Amino acid sequence: MRYLILLLLILTGIHLQAQTPEKSTPDTTNHVYWSSARKLKISDFKPKTDTTTNGATYFYIYYEYNLNDNDSTTTNFNNKVVTYFDKTTSWIDTSYIPPPILLAYVQTCFDISEIYTRKFRQYLGNRRKEITTGFAVLTEIEKQVETEKDQMIAHYVSQSKFGMHKKEQARWRAKVNKELKALEAFAADYPVKPN
Numbered sequence: 001m002r003y004l005i006l007l008l009l010i011l012t013g014i015h016l017q018a019q020t021p022e023k024s025t026p027d028t029t030n031h032v033y034w035s036s037a038r039k040l041k042i043s044d045f046k047p048k049t050d051t052t053t054n055g056a057t058y059f060y061i062y063y064e065y066n067l068n069d070n071d072s073t074t075t076n077f078n079n080k081v082v083t084y085f086d087k088t089t090s091w092i093d094t095s096y097i098p099p100p101i102l103l104a105y106v107q108t109c110f111d112i113s114e115i116y117t118r119k120f121r122q123y124l125g126n127r128r129k130e131i132t133t134g135f136a137v138l139t140e141i142e143k144q145v146e147t148e149k150d151q152m153i154a155h156y157v158s159q160s161k162f163g164m165h166k167k168e169q170a171r172w173r174a175k176v177n178k179e180l181k182a183l184e185a186f187a188a189d190y191p192v193k194p195n
Contacts, residue, residue, distance in 0.1 A: 026082070026084075029087075030086065030087050030088045031084040031085065031086055031087065032044050032084060032085040032087060033082055033083070033084045034082075034083040034084065034085075034110060034111075034113070034114045034117070036180075036187070039103075039107055040085060040103055040106055040107050040110060041103070042092060042094065042099055042103065044085065044087050044090070045057070045059070045087070045090050045091055045092035046087070046088075046090065046091045046092075047091065047092070047093070048091045048092065048093035049091070050091075055093070056092065056093050056094075056096065056097045056102055057090075057091065057092045057093070057102050057105070057106060058089075058090060058091050059085065059086075059089075059090035059091075059092075059106055059109070060085070060086040060089045060090055061083065061084070061085055061086070061109065061110055061113045062083070062084055062086060063081060063082065063083045063084075063113070063116075063117045063120065064081070064082050064084070065077075065080055065081040065082075065120075065124075066080055067080060067124075067131060067138075076125065077120075077121040077124040077125055077128075077186075078121055078186060078187065078188040079188055080121070080124070081117055081120055081121050081124070081188075082117070082188070083110075083113050083114045083117040085106075085110055092106075097164070101163055101164055102163070104163050104169060104173075105160075105162055105163030105164075105169075108156060108160075108163060108169070108172060108173060108176055109153060109156070111176045111177075111180060112149065112152055112153055112156060112176060113149065114180065115149075115152070115176065115179045115180060115183060116145050116146075116148060116149035116152075118180075118183035118186035118187060119145055119148070119183065119186070120141060120142075120145045121186040121188075122183065122186045123141045123144070123145070124141065125186075127141065156172050159171075159172065160172050
């Protein structure tokens with residue numbers, strides 16, 4: 001019963017949102033861009049201040065893309081689409097769940113989002129000629145990516161019990177790492193702010 005209560009207390013918000021960046025330089029102050037070399041840390045989260053919300057963590061993960069008319073001839077979209085964790089809107093409460101469990105859970109969600117960002121890049125490459133015909137194809141690709149990502153995260157959350165079931169968490173880590181490796185051709189490591 002205590003296990004179930006802990007599961008119910010974890011509140012997570014995962015937002016995969018497409019937006020066109022207005023800046024050409026990455027915002028490494030407020031964002032952690034997905035990188036194979038840089039994992040999330042407790043210091044990337046704000047402390048929990050909202051006492052009306054029960055939960056251990058709430059976080060936002062976004063992807064952005066910047067496309068233009070010339071992209072119909074682009075064969076590699078790796079630098080056109082980025083995934084990032086938003087430090088300004090994400091919080092964590094480590095008072096009742098150990099930080100390593102919470103970080104592993106959020107990192108796995110972040111990595112799953114990167115899998116689907118890579119798939120988005122792949123789909124864009126496969127349909128690059130259609131991009132110039134209008135945004136309908138982008139909307140279609142976004143819907144497909146969001147649906148697939150939401151399904152995978154739902155399975156992960158359900159099977160790993162928000163990362164608290166050690167055996168399932170390990171199984172999911174292996175699965176996610178395998179998928180990241182399989183989509184390596186669509187990877188892009190972003191600038192990492194030095195510690």
